[in-house]
Amino acid sequence: xxxxxxxxxxxxxxxxxxxxxxxxxxxxxxxxxxxxxxxxxxxxxxxxxxxxxxxxxxxxxxxxxxxxxxxxxxxxxxxxxxxxxxxxxxxxxxxxxxxxxxxxxxxxxxxxxxxxxxxxxxxxxxxxxxxxxxxxxxxxxxxxxxxxxxxxxxxxxxxxxxxxxxxxxxxxxxxxxxxxxxxxxxxxxxxxxxxxxxxxxxxxxxxxxxxxxxxxxxxxxxxxxxxxxxxxxxxxxxxxxxxxxxxxxxxxxxxxxxxxxxxxxxxxxxxxxxxxxxxxxxxxxxxxxxxxxxxxxxxxxxxxxxxxxxxxxxxxxxxxxxxxxxxxxxxxxxxxxxxxxxxxxxxxxxxxxxxxxxxxxxxxxxxxxxxxxxxxxxxxxxxxxxxxxxxxxxxxxxxxxxxxxxxxxxxxxxxxxxxxxxxxxxxxxxxxxxxxxxxxxxxxxxxxxxxxxxxxxxxxxxxxxxxxxxxxxxxxxxxxxxxxxxxxxxx
Numbered sequence: 001x002x003x004x005x006x007x008x009x010x011x012x013x014x015x016x017x018x019x020x021x022x023x024x025x026x027x028x029x030x031x032x033x034x035x036x037x038x039x040x041x042x043x044x045x046x047x048x049x050x051x052x053x054x055x056x057x058x059x060x061x062x063x064x065x066x067x068x069x070x071x072x073x074x075x076x077x078x079x080x081x082x083x084x085x086x087x088x089x090x091x092x093x094x095x096x097x098x099x100x101x102x103x104x105x106x107x108x109x110x111x112x113x114x115x116x117x118x119x120x121x122x123x124x125x126x127x128x129x130x131x132x133x134x135x136x137x138x139x140x141x142x143x144x145x146x147x148x149x150x151x152x153x154x155x156x157x158x159x160x161x162x163x164x165x166x167x168x169x170x171x172x173x174x175x176x177x178x179x180x181x182x183x184x185x186x187x188x189x190x191x192x193x194x195x196x197x198x199x200x201x202x203x204x205x206x207x208x209x210x211x212x213x214x215x216x217x218x219x220x221x222x223x224x225x226x227x228x229x230x231x232x233x234x235x236x237x238x239x240x241x242x243x244x245x246x247x248x249x250x251x252x253x254x255x256x257x258x259x260x261x262x263x264x265x266x267x268x269x270x271x272x273x274x275x276x277x278x279x280x281x282x283x284x285x286x287x288x289x290x291x292x293x294x295x296x297x298x299x300x301x302x303x304x305x306x307x308x309x310x311x312x313x314x315x316x317x318x319x320x321x322x323x324x325x326x327x328x329x330x331x332x333x334x335x336x337x338x339x340x341x342x343x344x345x346x347x348x349x350x351x352x353x354x355x356x357x358x359x360x361x362x363x364x365x366x367x368x369x370x371x372x373x374x375x376x377x378x379x380x381x382x383x384x385x386x387x388x389x390x391x392x393x394x395x396x397x398x399x400x401x402x403x404x405x406x407x408x409x410x411x412x413x414x415x416x417x418x419x420x421x422x423x424x425x426x427x428x429x430x431x432x433x434x435x436x437x438x439x440x441x442x443x444x445x446x447x448x449x450x451x452x453x454x455x456x457x458x459x460x461x462x463x464x465x466x467x468x469x470x471x472x473x474x475x476x477x478x479x480x481x482x483x484x485x486x487x488x489x490x491x
Contacts, residue, residue: 007462008139008410010063013480014177016413016427023424026174027417030059033170038223039163039476043419047218055160055223056475058459059415059425060175061168061184062432065137066481068145069185069455072135072436075341076452078334079133080440083152085328086319087127087303087310088444090118092327096318097309099349099399100373106279107312107373107400109288114305117295123259124297125443127304128200128270130155130193132435132456135341136409146343146407148433149371152303152311153277157476158189158437159227161456165478183481189437189454194231196439199449200270200300201239203441209269210240212261212299216275217245225274242266246276247283250290261297268299277308312373317345317402344405348390348398357403362387369404369465382406382465409433411462416475429462432477455479 017023034040034054041055042048086092093114101108132155135145165187172180197211211232219225229241242263244252252263261268271294275281282288295305309315318324320342322335329335346357361368370381370389381389383406390398412432415425437453460474 007408008143010065010143010410010412011482012413013061013063013180013183013482014172014175016415018175018415020424022175023415026171027059027415027423027425029174030057030167030171030417033167034163037163037167038227039160039167040223042218042220042222044220047220052223053419054417056416056418057164057167058430058475058477059168059417060171061478061480062412062414062430062457062459063482064432064434064457064479065143066183066483068135068137068143069434069479069481072133072145072434073452073455075337076131076133076436076438077450078329078338079150079436080129080131080438080450081447082319082325082328082338083129083131083150083307083310084127084440084442084447084450086315087129087152087306089328090306092318093306093309093315096315097312099396100312100314102399103397104373104400107309107314109282110305110308113288113292113295114309116292117305120296122304124300124304126200126203126300126441126448127307127443128196128300128302129307129438129440130196130272130302130453131438131440132156133438135434135436136407136431138343139408139410143410145341145434147316147341148407149313150311150316151435152307154274155193155435155437156221156274157224157435157456157458158193158454159224159231160476161478162187162190162227162454164476168478180480184478185455185481187454187456187478189456190227190231191235192437192439192451192453194228194235196441196449196453197228197270197272197302198232198236198239199439200302200441203448204269204298204300206267206269207238209267210242210263211270211272212249212263212268213241213243214249214271214273214275214294215243215245216281217247219274228272240266242268246281246287246290249294250286253290253293255293255297259296259298261294261299268297270302271299272302273308313371313402314373317347317404320345343407346403348401348403350395350399354398358390358398361390361403367406369406371402371404372400380465412459414459416459416461418475430459431462432457432459432479433474434479 040052365386459477
């Protein structure tokens with residue numbers, strides 16, 4: 001993520017830098033607060049199932065334009081409905097991914113499951129989407145939000161993000177700025193998503209059935225996952241939650257007489273995938289067989305296979321075309337509002353339009369980011385690295401990727417606190433990415449639940465391209481809402 005001397009800088013919520021003694025004291029408190037309240041992760045470098053590090057965080061909340069935050073919140077139910085309609089459009093998904101599945105083995109494997117499930121008919125008509133739409137403010141359009149991506153699988157950090165608001169409020173209060181807390185919006189993301197799973201459990205309507213979390217072999221982001229599990233158990237003590245890997249589902253799982261999913265003697269009502277979104281989660285055909293078994297079952301999936309495919313970058317690129325949006329949204333004002341959040345997205349298929357995009361990327365690579373059909377961070381190619389990456393691909397291989405205009409967000413200044421990092425932390429230039437969570441539940445004909453469900457903010461060094469917290473490149477944060485005419489700055 002490049003920046004230059006002309007990049008806009010948002011006002012900080014408080015005046016920085018802090019005096020060193022004050023900074024050392026409040027940072028130490030914030031670290032302990034994070035660990036004691038579960039804003040934590042297991043270490044990738046020194047993994048132990050018996051210990052935690054605090055999750056990387058920004059010491060005080062980062063500024064974000066209030067009007068744009070409120071716009072993103074208001075848009076989420078429309079985005080939910082859009083993605084629900086896309087997921088249920090067999091022709092659109094099939095046509096949009098036709099070239100990609102020829103060269104992207106992982107997407108092809110997912111699509112093959114989709115095709116097989118379609119051939120036999122969906123056993124379960126209902127799906128639940130726990131979505132997260134990610135945005136950055138774009139300086140060249142007056143800091144208007146632009147969508148970075150839409151996540152339809154394993155939309156993470158609702159649990160920890162919910163904990164980070166009180167942590168940063170604590171820090172601001174310790175620094176003598178309790179009067180500013182009202183500019184930090186409440187965040188009930190954890191409750192919002194978990195209540196959505198329980199609404200799906202209610203639809204399944206079998207009191208003894210359980211909710212199943214599909215997890216990785218090793219869960220570094222353990223607290224975020226456990227927050228969901230523990231919230232459900234504490235708030236709805238009659239509902240049991242199980243955690244299983246794909247491999248364990250293959251070993252233990254089977255279909256009952258009505259195609260209900262059974263793990264041993266326990267029937268599964270809802271499946272929540274926190275794994276299964278990248279190739280490394282499938283160690284053998286057995287894991288793919290487990291995914292297929294679940295997709296053919298009566299359990300309500302989050303996401304079902306068609307929702308998973310709806311979240312691919314190729315679909316995102318197709319949706320950025322106004323004529324395509326009209327296929328899924330009826331209201332002209334909604335089409336206009338959604339259209340405004342898209343930045344330039346370009347196909348790289350082997351056709352006239354794709355070849356023109358290819359040439360454009362070679363001429364001015366600094367304008368773009370190259371994205372594959374993957375989730376989880378660390379997969380994109382940026383700027384000057386794009387020409388070499390493209391030249392290594394055949395014309396056919398290019399269709400597994402999309403080209404996207406680089407968004408130029410405004411800078412903020414702050415302290416990024418990481419395990420093993422400098423004490424006191426250094427003041428750095430940062431950029432932020434806002435995620436808005438949404439819940440949508442329905443079948444092909446009707447949506448029965450649709451709501452916005454909270455938010456998260458990830459912040460990274462302005463010089464970093466990738467910003468994934470789990471991938472070790474960003475830090476968790478919360479928005480501090482500012483108005484363009486707000487003169488109450490940095491008191």
